[in-house]
Amino acid sequence: MKVYQVGGAVRDALLGLPVKDTDHVVVGATPEQMEQQGYRPVGKDFPVFLHPSTNEEYALARTERKTAKGYKGFQVFASPEVTLDEDLARRDLTINAIARDSEGQLIDPFNGQADIASKTLRHVSDAFIEDPVRILRAARFAARFTEFSVAPETMQLMKRMVAAGEVDALVAERVWQELSKGLMEAKPSRMFDVLRECGALQRIFPELDRLWGVPQPPQHHPEIDTGVHVMMVIDYAASRHYSLPVRFAALTHDLGKGTTPTDILPRHIGHEERSVGLLKEACKRLRVPNDCKELAHIVAKFHGKVHAVFEMRPGTLVQFLQDTDAIRQPQRFREFLLACESDSRGRPGYEDKPFPQAERLLQMLDAVMQVDAGAIARQFDDPEKIRAAVFEARVKAVKGLHY
Numbered sequence: 001m002k003v004y005q006v007g008g009a010v011r012d013a014l015l016g017l018p019v020k021d022t023d024h025v026v027v028g029a030t031p032e033q034m035e036q037q038g039y040r041p042v043g044k045d046f047p048v049f050l051h052p053s054t055n056e057e058y059a060l061a062r063t064e065r066k067t068a069k070g071y072k073g074f075q076v077f078a079s080p081e082v083t084l085d086e087d088l089a090r091r092d093l094t095i096n097a098i099a100r101d102s103e104g105q106l107i108d109p110f111n112g113q114a115d116i117a118s119k120t121l122r123h124v125s126d127a128f129i130e131d132p133v134r135i136l137r138a139a140r141f142a143a144r145f146t147e148f149s150v151a152p153e154t155m156q157l158m159k160r161m162v163a164a165g166e167v168d169a170l171v172a173e174r175v176w177q178e179l180s181k182g183l184m185e186a187k188p189s190r191m192f193d194v195l196r197e198c199g200a201l202q203r204i205f206p207e208l209d210r211l212w213g214v215p216q217p218p219q220h221h222p223e224i225d226t227g228v229h230v231m232m233v234i235d236y237a238a239s240r241h242y243s244l245p246v247r248f249a250a251l252t253h254d255l256g257k258g259t260t261p262t263d264i265l266p267r268h269i270g271h272e273e274r275s276v277g278l279l280k281e282a283c284k285r286l287r288v289p290n291d292c293k294e295l296a297h298i299v300a301k302f303h304g305k306v307h308a309v310f311e312m313r314p315g316t317l318v319q320f321l322q323d324t325d326a327i328r329q330p331q332r333f334r335e336f337l338l339a340c341e342s343d344s345r346g347r348p349g350y351e352d353k354p355f356p357q358a359e360r361l362l363q364m365l366d367a368v369m370q371v372d373a374g375a376i377a378r379q380f381d382d383p384e385k386i387r388a389a390v391f392e393a394r395v396k397a398v399k400g401l402h403y
Contacts, residue, residue, distance in 0.1 A: 001029040003058065004084060004099040004107065011095050013390040014116055015145075025087050025099065028080045031060065047078050061087040065187045085109045089125055092134040097124045100123050107312065115151075122151040132166040137193035138179035143185035150194055158198035167203045172287045175204050179286070183247045186352030187306045188238050189231035203288075207278045208251070210258035222348045224266075242338050248292040249339040250346070252279050253323035256300070273299040290293050291326045295332060298324050299339045309357040314398040317364050318391060337361060367397040 010023040018386050027035070031047050039049035039058060047060040050133050056144045062078035084099060084107060091097040094112040101107065120140055127133050135158050138150060150158075161167065177196030182191035194210070195201035202209040212227030223229050230251060260267075279300050285291045303325055313318065326333035337358040344355050369394045377386045 001033065002027045002084075002101070003156060004101055005089070006088070006099045007096050010100050010106070011112070011116070011227050013100075014098070022056050024056065025084065026058050027061045027082070027084050027087070030080055031058060034058070034060070047215065063087070063090060073121035085297070090127060091129070092128060092137055093126050094122045094124055095121075095141075116397050119145070119148045119253075120143075120151050121148050123154045123157055127153070127159070129161055129166075132161055132170050133174055133178065135161060135167060135195070135200050136170075136182075137151055139191040139200075140178055140182040143188050143196045144184045145192060146187045146380050150197075155194075155198060158194075158200070162199040162203060170204065172285060176288060177285045179205075180244055180248070180292075181311065182258065183234065183251065183316070184244055186238060188234045188247065188251075192231060205282065207255045207258060211254065214257050214260065216257070217227070217266050220347075226254055227302065229346060230254055231349075235343045236343040236346045236351065237339070240338070240342070241272045242342070243293040243335065245292045246335050246338045249289070249296040249336075250342045252282070252296045253299045253303050253339065254345055255279055255282070272301050272304050280380065289348050295335055295339070298308070298332075298336055299343075303340050303343055306337070306357050306361070307344070307362050314395045315391075317361075317398055318368060318394045321361075321368055321394075322391075326361075327369060330365060333365065363401060367401055369395045371397050 004025050004027070005022060006025045007023045009019045012019050023395040031041065031049075034047070034049045035041065038052035040052070042048050042057075046062055046130045048151065049058045049060075050056070051058060061080040061084060063082055086099040087107060088099060088107075092108045093175070094115045097108075097110045097114070098112040099107040106113070115122050123134070123138075126245050138158065141362045142148060142150060155239075182188055185191065192201060195204070196209065196212070208222055208230070211230055212225060214226040215224050216226055217261040218224055218230065219303055221229055223232065230253075233253070234247055237247045237280075244252075252275070254271065254275060256271035256276075257268045259274050259278070260269075260271060271384070274401075276297060279293075279296055288296075302320070305320060309317070321327055321333075324333055324336060326336075341358055345353065371390065373390045376389050376393055380386045380389060390392070
C-alpha cells in the first residue's frame with residue numbers, strides 16, 4: 001500500500017501558490033484495508049475515504065471506461081492492481097497529473113512540469129474527449145492561470161467534442177458549478193474566450209454567446225463590441241474581488257443587446273426588458289441559485305437608470321429605490337450598485353473614472369430608511385392612504401438632502 005499526493009496540491013506547490021486542499025491516491029489497497037486503518041468511506045461513485053485525523057481525501061487508484069455520453073457515462077474500476085501511472089492517465093490536464101511520494105519525489109509520466117514551465121494547458125491523453133466537463137475545467141483553469149494558454153491540439157479535441165454533441169449531455173448543475181468557479185477566478189473573461197473558441201459557449205449559454213459582434217454607440221462605448229464590453233465588466237468586478245452574485249449580474253446585465261433589431265443598431269432601445277426575459281430562461285436552464293438570479297434580475301432591469309440619478313426628481317428617486325427593493329434589502333442594493341459600477345468602468349478609459357451615482361443613491365437610501373413607516377401607518381386605516389403618506393414622507397426626506 002503506497003500513498004501519493006496528487007493533483008492541485010502538487011501543481012500549486014510547483015507554481016509557488018498556497019496549497020488549499022490536499023488529495024491523495026492510494027495504490028495497492030482494498031476498501032476493506034482502508035476501513036481497517038480507520039479511514040471513513042465517503043465516495044458514492046468510486047472508493048474515496050477521509051483520513052481519520054486530518055479529514056483529507058484518499059482515493060483508491062482507479063481507471064475509467066466510457067459507457068455513455070455525458071460526464072456520468074463512465075464505468076469505474078478500482079483495485080489493488082491499478083498502478084499510479086494508470087490513475088494519473090485518466091486525469092484531465094498534464095499539470096494536474098503529477099504525483100509526489102512520501103519522500104518528496106515527483107512522479108510525472110505526462111510531462112506536467114514541462115507544461116507548467118511553458119505555461120500550457122494540455123490534455124493528458126485522448127481519454128480527455130470522453131468527459132465534457134473537462135472542456136469547462138480547461139476553460140476555468142485559463143481564467144485562474146492567466147498566463148497559461150490551451151495547447152492547439154487540446155483545443156482541437158475540445159472542438160471535436162462540441163461537434164460530437166458531448167457538451168449537450170452536460171447536466172445543468174455541473175455546468176453552473178464550473179461557470180461559477182470560473183467567474184470567481186482572477187480573469188473570468190479568459191474562461192469565456194476558451195469556451196467561445198471551441199464552440200461550447202454557444203451550446204451552454206447562447207444568450208451570452210450572441211453578444212459578440214453586436215455594436216454599441218461608440219460615444220458611450222469606445223470598445224463598441226457588446227461581448228468585449230461584458231468581458232471587461234466581469235474582469236473589473238473580479239479585480240475588485242466582488243462576490244459571485246455581483247459577478248454573475250455583471251456577466252448577464254446586457255443579454256438583451258443580442259436580440260436588438262439590426263435596423264436600430266448601434267442603439268439598443270428597450271434592451272433592459274429583453275435582458276430580463278433572456279436572463280429568466282438562462283437561469284432556469286442552468287438552475288442558477290436564487291441570490292445570483294435575483295441580483296442579476298434587478299441589475300438587468302434597472303442598470304440603465306442609475307446613470308440618470310442626478311437628473312431624477314425626488315419622487316422618481318424614491319420610486320426607483322422602491323422598485324429595486326432597496327429599502328427592504330439594502331445589502332442587495334449595495335451589491336446592485338457594485339454591478340452598475342462595474343458596468344460603468346468596464347469600458348476603455350473609464351476604469352478609474354468616478355462613479356458618483358453610487359454614493360448619491362446610498363445617501364438617498366439612508367435618508368429614506370430614517371422614515372418611520374410604521375408610525376405613519378398607525379395614523380391611517382386605508383392601505384392606499386398609508387402607501388401615499390409613506391411615499392410623501394420619503395420624498396420629503398430626500399428633498400431634505402439639499403436636493
